[in-house]
Amino acid sequence: MTTVTERTQAGVMNALDVHRIRADFPILGIRPRGKPLVYLDSAATSQKPRQVIDALRRYYEEENGNIHRGVHYLSELATARYDETREAVRRFINAADVREVVFTRNTTESVNLVASSFGQAFVRSGDEIVVSIMEHHSNLVPWQLLAERTGAVIRAVPVTDRGELDLEAFGRLLSHRTRIVALTWVSNALGTVNPVRRIVEMAHARGVPVLLDGAQAAPHLAIDVQAVGCDFLAFSGHKMLGPTGVGILYARGDWFDRLPPYQGGGDMIETVTIERTTFARPPSRFEAGTPDIANVVAFRAAIEYLEQVGLDAVQRHEHLLLGEATVRVGAMPGVRVIGTAPEKAGVLSFTMEGVHPHDIATILDQHGVAIRAGHHCTQPLMARFGCGATARASFYLYNTLDDVAALATALESVHQVFG
Numbered sequence: 001m002t003t004v005t006e007r008t009q010a011g012v013m014n015a016l017d018v019h020r021i022r023a024d025f026p027i028l029g030i031r032p033r034g035k036p037l038v039y040l041d042s043a044a045t046s047q048k049p050r051q052v053i054d055a056l057r058r059y060y061e062e063e064n065g066n067i068h069r070g071v072h073y074l075s076e077l078a079t080a081r082y083d084e085t086r087e088a089v090r091r092f093i094n095a096a097d098v099r100e101v102v103f104t105r106n107t108t109e110s111v112n113l114v115a116s117s118f119g120q121a122f123v124r125s126g127d128e129i130v131v132s133i134m135e136h137h138s139n140l141v142p143w144q145l146l147a148e149r150t151g152a153v154i155r156a157v158p159v160t161d162r163g164e165l166d167l168e169a170f171g172r173l174l175s176h177r178t179r180i181v182a183l184t185w186v187s188n189a190l191g192t193v194n195p196v197r198r199i200v201e202m203a204h205a206r207g208v209p210v211l212l213d214g215a216q217a218a219p220h221l222a223i224d225v226q227a228v229g230c231d232f233l234a235f236s237g238h239k240m241l242g243p244t245g246v247g248i249l250y251a252r253g254d255w256f257d258r259l260p261p262y263q264g265g266g267d268m269i270e271t272v273t274i275e276r277t278t279f280a281r282p283p284s285r286f287e288a289g290t291p292d293i294a295n296v297v298a299f300r301a302a303i304e305y306l307e308q309v310g311l312d313a314v315q316r317h318e319h320l321l322l323g324e325a326t327v328r329v330g331a332m333p334g335v336r337v338i339g340t341a342p343e344k345a346g347v348l349s350f351t352m353e354g355v356h357p358h359d360i361a362t363i364l365d366q367h368g369v370a371i372r373a374g375h376h377c378t379q380p381l382m383a384r385f386g387c388g389a390t391a392r393a394s395f396y397l398y399n400t401l402d403d404v405a406a407l408a409t410a411l412e413s414v415h416q417v418f419g
């Protein structure tokens, strides 16, 4: 009989060469508080490989210029680099056309763009917007603001005790009043991977468009927007090995043509007179002002890195780590795992009887183990599970079974302190 650890180790070895991957991430070599870094907070933001850092430095040293407005060498080069990332994103999510991809600052801004522009065009008093109890505040508050402005109503899909969306309830919430469905693909607080293809089918059967919050999906799953059929997909570069400051909004087909501009300014216009402006075609229409050119350019290196490793291998690796962590942490006395859906990404959320999650995270930090504690910007979900906060360990391609062991060992010391 092999142990879980041995089976897991063998699986990990087959799937990807984690030690080679780790060598690409300079920050993994730091020693916080004199201890080796065990970084288990990738759901908040991922670390960056040398390839991304190098691309950023190269951009500023050799390629920097403002895009779209110059005829000189550097302006043309920067424009080409910026557009190469758009093509890389298109390929990464299998969008049909680069004009379906707009750069924003982050997932939050992508959702706000849709809530604002779609809302202005299509949402009226009495209309309904369907979200879920497990949404990150980024995919809830923008819709609430829209509802306040328009008199629309928010309806929330409940979740089961295991942390799955209640699809029957979802079906019942869809009606002739529903204008849009906005749901997360993967829950940042539970790890649940939602059945997005089914969700899109159900909504489309009633003629309702679907926005997916892909902030926790894009880093971990192979994405094919044409297969899923969603109308909008929002995600952030910084959670998938890329720099901060880069968000993506995908809109299928002619959706961007049908939406009014989000922000006005340079680069999003066709002609301007004092009286009136006509707007550029998408994607420019939704990229007012100088974007975060350097970080968008460097983001291509992150996409290429993930493509080279392979998202299927990343997912298998995280599964193995999650399985091992769930067994080890879940078996500890007083531990309650929050989020036990069969389909999960690499997120382990838990509470420990008698210990506040912030205390858990603080003690773990003394061991060099970085986890997150709090409501994870999902307060309605925390209320649903009757806890104000959880401790959350999240895994990515550079984590190892040693990291899981370090987590377990550090958690034992929490027991000793609070025992």
Ligand code: PMP
Pocket (backbone or CB within 6 Å): 043, 044, 106, 107, 108, 109, 136, 138, 139, 184, 186, 187, 188, 213, 215, 216, 236, 377
């Ligand atoms: N949605 C989910 C599911 C998330 O996990 C996050 C980040 N924690 C966001 C949205 C917001 O992402 P950002 O802060 O990059 O806008």
